[in-house]
Amino acid sequence: MAKVLIVDDDISLLEILRMRFQSCGFTPHAAQSAGEALAMxxxxxxxxAVFDMRLGSETGLELLREAHAIDSGLPVIFLTAYGTINDAVEAMKQGAYSYLTKPFDHRELIEKVADAVERCSHSRRILRVNDDDSPVAVTIIGCSEKTRRVRERIAAAGQSDANVFIYGESGTGKELAARMLHAVSPRHKAPFVAMNSAAIPESLMESELFGHEKGAFTGADRRKRGFFEQAQGGTVFMDEISEMPLAMQTKLLRVxxxxxxxPLGSEKVLKLDIRVVSASNKNLLEKIENKEFRADLFYRIHVVRIELPPLRDRREDIPLLCAHFLNKYTHRYGRxxxxxxxxxxxxMMSYDWPGNVRELENVIECAVVMSPADVIKAESIKFAQNQDSFAQVYREAKRQFEEVFLRQLMERTKGNISKASKLSDIYRADLYDLLxxxxIDPADFR
Structure with missing residues (x-):
């Protein structure tokens, strides 16, 4: 049964609410003051939790901040009189789940609490990841419908051994989703090994993935276990798999x-018992069309697809994420x-967050460190969207336009450079440079 904390300095109302929640299958815990609630x-x-907006000398807003410092994901519903509606609206901005004005319908309150419990339960689950029994919170924070669906899909995929592909823009939390998938799977006590394909030089990739024996090549002065061997029994996560060279894709497919x-330099064959999770912020179907990614490998890794929404599409999660990161960095820096x-x-709610959750975390960390006062004001919220980033946006837009234009030009002229040069009014030498x-190989269009 769901446990609900009810905080109100009106003893009679507190007792009524306690009985109502109990009769509806909840386990209610009552507190008459903010201090008592924080201790619980x-x-x-x-x-x-259900908080009254007025609690003697302390306001519900103050209790909300202190409560979220203890449990950043706790969904809180406020009870407010007409005169404190502005405070309730402010509480929503600070991460409260909802509010009701007095007098209120008890059934509506119970429905709101039930909805909060259902929508936020997955994000609040403590998942065990390590071989020991130390609890580690591994979850995608938020109570939005899109976030809830992602968590449900992860929970469903976790019960099988099917390979999973995670798609999402940069900064949406692809590795976090992979760790959550591992944590809810039967393999959760075995290793989780993460690798970034874009960060490994092509010359070292085979050794990093598959390992090598001592003396396998110049500089191999000791045996090295590859990522797959390290993940034996558990999960291997291959981030930015779209950046893997084609030659390496062929070897990976065979494995x-x-x-x-x-391993390189060995005649021994190691049987693998692993679950493969891969991720990218690129469209792999376009990569396949451009002959930059193998179709057979795509179908091997893309059994189950999990798509992470950008932060701009789940803005209602921003207050909860802010509370989480604020709690994290105020503790880290003693603030x-x-x-x-x-x-x-x-x-922050009106910003589009091109860097997604990673950018939000960076903004909160910076604000915690640089804001001189206890209250972080709007001027302390610094975004990366400056002139440099606008120039970057322009460069990326120009690059995308050039690529689309050149491909259409090659298709129309069937890869004939002379015709393409005349049609586009671009010198042959310049056209070759752009291709x-x-x-882009003109021969692919002939």
Missing amino acids: LKSDVFDA LENREVS DGKVISGDAMDR KKHS
């Missing part, structure tokens, strides 16, 4: 098909007590 939050984990690997003002939250820049 420190000693127990609740699925949701995935045969479920076995031979406890800092809160985010309503104006600062408005500024080389975008890795």
